[in-house]
Amino acid sequence: MEAAPELPEDVDASELHGEIRRDMRSLPKGLADKVAAHLVAAGKLMDTDPEQALVHARYARHRASRIGAAREANGLCAYQMGEWTEALSELRAARRMGGGPGHIAIMADCERALGRPERALELSRSAEAAELVGGEAVELRIVAAGARRDLGEVDASVVSLQIPELDPKLQEPWSARLFYAYADNLLAADRVQESFTWFVHAAHADDEGETDAPERLDELVVQLGGDVDAEELVAEATAAGSAAVVGAAETDDAAEESVEDDQHLDATTAEVVVADAEVDESASDAAISKDPDDEAAQTDRAVKASDPRGDESQ
Helix, strand or coil, rough: CCCCCCCCCCCCCCCCHHHHHHHCCCCCCHHHHHHHHHHHHHHHCCCHHHHHHHHHHHHHHHHHCCHHHHHHHHHHHHCCCHHHHHHHHHHHHHHHEEEECCCHHHHHHHHCCCCCCCHHHHHCCCHHHHCCCCHHHHHHHHHCCCCCCCCCCCCHHHHHHCCCCCCCCCCCCHHHHHHHHHHHHHHHHHCHHHHHHHHHHHHHCCCCCCCCCHHHHHHHHHHHCCCCCHHHHHHHHHCCHHHHHHHHCCCCCCHHHHHHHHHCHHHHHHHHHHHHHHHHHHHHHHHHCCCCCCCCCCCCCCCCCCCCCCCCCC
């Protein structure tokens, strides 16, 4: 049997969300306590030591592979470490157990990382994706725009991000990432001045330092002439405000038509995605049936079980 990784001293199994503990009632109490402790450890370490967080999450998944929260934690930690195939497989399993749109943006990003942008776009058009709201919907938009760029559809990637949330007056948790993605796609479309404007908006919205928008601005100052005063450029960009969205939208009609035309799914690609998911689920179920420590299968809700801070968008 696999040896359990050493738990950090500050880990308390009781920190795990009560709903997840209730879902573990099918496990023997000693095993449930052990799995809970390792899920808490994975959550605590995810930001500071993602490699060790994955060790704890894998152990919890091995001991409780029928618990959706353990599969979800394993998937999220694997994603943090760039283990795309593992992350996708585990998040699919968690989604199958709990239902709902659980972590579709992360799953789509895994598809992109695995060189399958078409599948990322398929996920972005799924019925589950239509259920997303707020930050999760914005994150999926960002991933889908990246997939379009991967396919060479740069103008369409720009248009796809022209959504109501793309407003410099808004300062939502996802605003900095959305503004940054829009700026990056504008730059890929060789719309440098507009790109500069939106990197400015991204820098202003990025209170947590999630992006490298200031560094990108320094690079663009040189690209825009070098001898132009950077503060003047920033002032102009700030004054432009949301008018930049309106002006850009007026010039993007052709690309918008391309986006709309692309909403018609390719049947062959869809069949491949379904077949791939079925193969993955069969392999996952086979692995589950070999785990002697698990009780009967149960339904789980897709929550970020490993993180005691609560459910946060990636």
